[in-house]
Amino acid sequence: PSLTSSSGEGPAAHRSLPESEDVVVTSKDSITVITLNRPAKKNAITYQMYQDITLALKAASKDNSTITVFTGNGNYYSSGNDLSNFSNRSGSLQQMYAESALTLRNFVDSFIDFPKPLVALVNGPAVGIAVTVLGLFDAVYASDRATFHTPFSSLGITPEGCSSYTFPKIMGPAKAAEMLIFGKKITAREACAQGLVTEVFPHNTFQKEAWARLTAYAKNPPKAMRIGKQLLRSFGKETLHAVNAEECRVLQERWLSEECVNAIQTFFSKKGKL
Amino acid sequence: PSLTSSSGEGPAAHRSLPESEDVVVTSKDSITVITLNRPAKKNAITYQMYQDITLALKAASKDNSTITVFTGNGNYYSSGNDLSNFSNRSGSLQQMYAESALTLRNFVDSFIDFPKPLVALVNGPAVGIAVTVLGLFDAVYASDRATFHTPFSSLGITPEGCSSYTFPKIMGPAKAAEMLIFGKKITAREACAQGLVTEVFPHNTFQKEAWARLTAYAKNPPKAMRIGKQLLRSFGKETLHAVNAEECRVLQERWLSEECVNAIQTFFSKKGKL
């Protein structure tokens, strides 16, 4: 298994990541595809997957692809952070949360710094961190079955993925706060009207229509697209890194708060009863 | 009458402000409600009311409520600045306008710095300063009878409430300038499409639907909501204060300008004739 360039490999070559099959990287028509592949768990993102995705983005930034695509396998795009990340690990709580904050920060930084056009195919419901980083994508195509939900407050936590900065910019503070602070779940059409999503397609034709567009776009001169994307991001990148650092700092404190501890205990006790 | 925390008081306890009944503060289900209560004058904001609202916001920032709500009593949300503020006071014009600019600046600063989720229930038409500060709220629910009107230029004056900065960010410069420079009045649905309003409800069910949502949201862990809101505002607060200071400085000059003096004279002479 390797993360090197796909040159020499056939189309749609499958490249597993070193540690697991939960994140799969394929390549086709000058497009690198990073797929969350944990459908039985609604593509919830484990601690390992954060690291795998960070590595996959670093590899894609250097391979010979023109566009990089992010999507999920199965009915969900991603249910977000796997809360078992906080119950399955060893060491002190302080140490675990410090590591988690650093891993999250590196993960988000790899989106901020990604140098080529980055497109999300949101094939179904998206939750938490899977929603918030969408503000760092260059295009977001959504199935009409997709929903966008960031229930941070009810878990005692706060927004990440630079959403505290990107969402108010994209949709205005009055719509951003309803999502990020009050936890309102919105539909794909609402997310599109608010600028978070580029376009919505009927679920039946979603893959076909989105891929028709992607393969057409991938034929553009690659350097012009890469340099153009960097231009769009240039006057704001430092702020994004500062926002990411601050969000992770606040979140690390939140994870230790009574509100968060109680919310997560409630979550697992409910799960245990089912 | 006091502005202290509502702890110990019953639900919906009525707390009048020291100087008048024109601004009323109540408390219910962990929600503090600040109501403009001058329906016979379309809730036009007097010099005293600016100060009362500033105090009410400072008190609400320290009470044990989770969310603070702003609304109007009667058919109007608020017709904005009461122009009699500029005819009923003593001292030199220069002194009066210097005081007015300072009062306005403190008023807007209290919105910028408000530390908890702040929600507007726009129950009817909103004009001028009542519209512009909406860009500083975390959610804005509107009756479909609400309209949004900022006729600054026709009065010879310029935008305040940080709208010269927040409105272009929220709706783009081409829609913001039509409102703020050309004085276009927009409907609740237009304001919602442009991101100034979070959601519009039919007038008949407005209170019921908005309050159902508010009482649900108020049950979220309060610290997570407060810290989350502060995160959303953190990378922009200094700019907002600078914008507010600049807007008030420009406005103080405008009030003394021939354009403004003529417009206000015309306003009162028309009123006198009716």
Place this chain on the structure above:
Amino acid sequence: PSLTSSSGEGPAAHRSLPESEDVVVTSKDSITVITLNRPAKKNAITYQMYQDITLALKAASKDNSTITVFTGNGNYYSSGNDLSNFSNRSGSLQQMYAESALTLRNFVDSFIDFPKPLVALVNGPAVGIAVTVLGLFDAVYASDRATFHTPFSSLGITPEGCSSYTFPKIMGPAKAAEMLIFGKKITAREACAQGLVTEVFPHNTFQKEAWARLTAYAKNPPKAMRIGKQLLRSFGKETLHAVNAEECRVLQERWLSEECVNAIQTFFSKKGKL
């Protein structure tokens, strides 16, 4: 021919620019109108026209008009940069592109610094630079026959007109990048939903409705409108100038790139065959 104030001239006085009839300046009801007048070439902008428009904006900033309007004569608003700009001139390529970058930078600066309300009447399709500078206007009224197309990447080039900064602010990065990086052409209604366009009118009534609005707006006190507009632009002007400089720097490099040279050769060889 002169660019001085229209005072003393009759309504709709026609003022040709020094060098050509391709840019025409007229004056009516306190409104200065700058018209792209090269309908046989879809109002493509020649090297000379960039300079004429820059001069026309400087003149309009000092004349006694209240509002300045930009529009196109014929079926097109403007097909953007005339690519023959890069084939018809003498000197080394390096020199030509350095001059072109400087001319473009001055052209865009004159929009950034324009001190009065600036309104575009987009009477038909708009392409490239004619689209990108719209982010610097205070109102954009569009015929429903207008379209908005920025096919930069396919030509091997990158965005200008400050669009790399203004478009993500106006419509969010996911819609901005689809236009600016992937070259998606959008309709007037889409551009309006995304905040680039203020309002869309049916083509048959476009001129009538837009002009009814403009003549009404032009009756507002002019200083209040001018100072109000400057307030809206004040906290961002330095960034816009920096963005413009960077976009022109990148573009100057791009024009010499293999991707761009090939794309322009293909363009002209296709044209030759038709």
